[in-house]
Amino acid sequence: MKKKITIIGAGLAGSLLAVILAKKGFKVDVFERRPDMRKESISAGRSINLALSDRGIEALKLAGIDDFVLKQVIPMKGRLIHSVDGTKKIQPYSGRDKEYINSVSRGGLNIALMNKAEEYPNINFYFNQRVLKIDYNKKTFKVKNENSKEIQELVFNHLIGTDGAGSVVRLSYQTGGVKRFNFSQDFLSHGYKELAIPPGPDNEFQAESNVLHIWPRHDFMMIALPNLDKSFTVTLFNRFDGNTGFDSLDTNEKVEDFFNKYFPDAVSVMPNIIDDWHENPTSSLATVKCFPWAIEDKALIFGDASHAVVPFYGQGMNASFEDCRVFSELLDEYDNEIDWEELFDKFQNLRKENTDAIADLAIQNYAEMRSHVANPVFQIKRQVEMELESKYEDFSSKYSLVTFRDEIPYSKAKKLGELQDDYLMKICSNLGSAEEIDYDLVYTELKKIEESLD
């Protein structure tokens, strides 16, 4: 049996990492502040479903759990854009049929990963354990049992913090663990609230099921993702302040008026809006960036703990899973003796520019989702991209580069995607429709852009 690794946080990244490490023969202890979600229902207000795509799936393969998970997802082939007047337009995610994203239950996936982990005798989960303090000199940490209130001091060899956007491990870096810790947390002026479209009377989906629904309203937007139980999880993204912001929607009447005015077609299938509105919290959205992620060979932060992103590219979970894949591959480069300090350092230097890139892409995509998708030139551009993807196997739009091309790092996907976007938007702004395009010419130009990057 190899060395013991201590993981803080049994969320998606921590659970997947535990499985990957256990498969390689490490002993893994996982400490989780919350109760075991398989025994108690998890708290409301976190996103109920997520979009799983290629980068995430590649990592799940390493844990041997991809097939199992992919049986419990709902493919979403494109965005279905809802106008206020009730008209709907589909915008496929790709011009190739095999490229789509998958709606998956956050809780279900987390449970599947924990169940998989517990197949390994060398993994132990410790629930209700709140980390209070970490001493990187002594390599000890204090945990408090949230039930018994008992406090224990434990030792670690290598501690990996996968404890999410509000990471306690990261806070310990900031408050003394790291000498010069670069750190930023930036909140959007917009937050979100989850609502629902329940299944219909005959237990059927009450809207198209194989799409991601978007109601873009410029200053705010609503989206809906399908669930296995034929419901949709609906999320309203909205400003906190301003005329139509969350803070101003402070009576049932105002909430009803707001939905009737801006989302009339959705209201008819959302009978519980008012109850949901009151029961579910209004949550905030932040981008977290920091560096370094590693303290010598002692500690590493990972996933949302080191790079929380806003949800608008559907890549938060996928980026964290990709962390697991990259970490696994770096670990495989060692035969016997692992140089943990070198490993942690390689990892953070490989990942940092890529997680910065997806963080920035996610911010940019908010404007795309709530506004640009309704712009005629953008719509033509997406049609042109679909046509290009269908005609030329080796062309991918920015969205496809980020979402489906797991062999291309985020930073390159961002650079190439932005150059492509500039070029295509320029062309499309002079067009009346996508049919006027000389595709071979455009494709040749796009290939030149790609080569200019190499």
Added chain:
Amino acid sequence: MKKKITIIGAGLAGSLLAVILAKKGFKVDVFERRPDMRKESISAGRSINLALSDRGIEALKLAGIDDFVLKQVIPMKGRLIHSVDGTKKIQPYSGRDKEYINSVSRGGLNIALMNKAEEYPNINFYFNQRVLKIDYNKKTFKVKNENSKEIQELVFNHLIGTDGAGSVVRLSYQTGGVKRFNFSQDFLSHGYKELAIPPGPDNEFQAESNVLHIWPRHDFMMIALPNLDKSFTVTLFNRFDGNTGFDSLDTNEKVEDFFNKYFPDAVSVMPNIIDDWHENPTSSLATVKCFPWAIEDKALIFGDASHAVVPFYGQGMNASFEDCRVFSELLDEYDNEIDWEELFDKFQNLRKENTDAIADLAIQNYAEMRSHVANPVFQIKRQVEMELESKYEDFSSKYSLVTFRDEIPYSKAKKLGELQDDYLMKICSNLGSAEEIDYDLVYTELKKIEESLD
């Protein structure tokens, strides 16, 4: 007697603010973590002297302490640039004689402010008091006496955190005090170490005294500011890593070689380099930005606590003193009943863009000081600026706008200064010398640029 105000931190900003508030009739309690610096010597490693300029002086006037302080400063009329070959070039700060900056002792100024404060019976200082926890709902805070270890819980009406770049008050905002707290701390890859040029054998200055000395060496630099005791405080700014970085200078021989190679003219008057090198810490340099600064009418952070900047524009203290002036003026807008929530909110909204501007200017000025000052085009541009300032009373270079024009907010000084710089650098890059300039023409163009901003 008016309400009680609680100030956390008796540094430069906290002490000045205490005087200003006491003059207006408020009762002021000031809690300071360190001992009374008038009784015990302060810890080494913080900057020993600072550059006081017009924004700072304007604020000192409100405390009635400007005359007293200005008797204990040493005017610095310009930068004296030292080349490796020993040649020196003066670059005046302004084309007008009355515009210069002042070297002042940090400790002396702080003591003067505390002494002034204690002339007011309504100010109380509490030293050795470490703030542990602030409860913004109950409006209480816990302090620990660092000597007796006694912990007290105290109440506050309005708490103002002036506790510096490592602010505990700000950390309490981040860890629960404020719901969506935007925050960043960015460390430079460069740090600094203080050294000294002692007075000569006949107690004389061993270098020109009315200048700020700069040894620009591109990747690093050294500066020296004069002190009243005829010594100079010397500061080496250098990378941590790399061939010539701090971390590599790990033997006395390497340190000596480094100074002999890059600062030969300084070495001859720095007999204690090696002792100073070991005694003084190598400190880091960070920019801190955050928002909001206020919690309702309960708390406000202020000075370095909310906007720590790197030292390269000589404006950190001046910006914090300007905070005091702006706060004082806003307070004067109320006759009787003060709306503290409105006051705090007005203050943060007025100041934020200006402290962001000086933070960015300070980062940019590092490149200017360690590199551009040695660039021939930059040198011509500075000559042109001097000539313009001497010919035209209403022209100020970017440096002068920031440093001497306290009636112009930093954000405007930055915008205007950058436009002027772009224009002047373009002109000067085509010139062999400053004499080829048609000043009336250039002045007219510069005025157009200024008008375009209004």
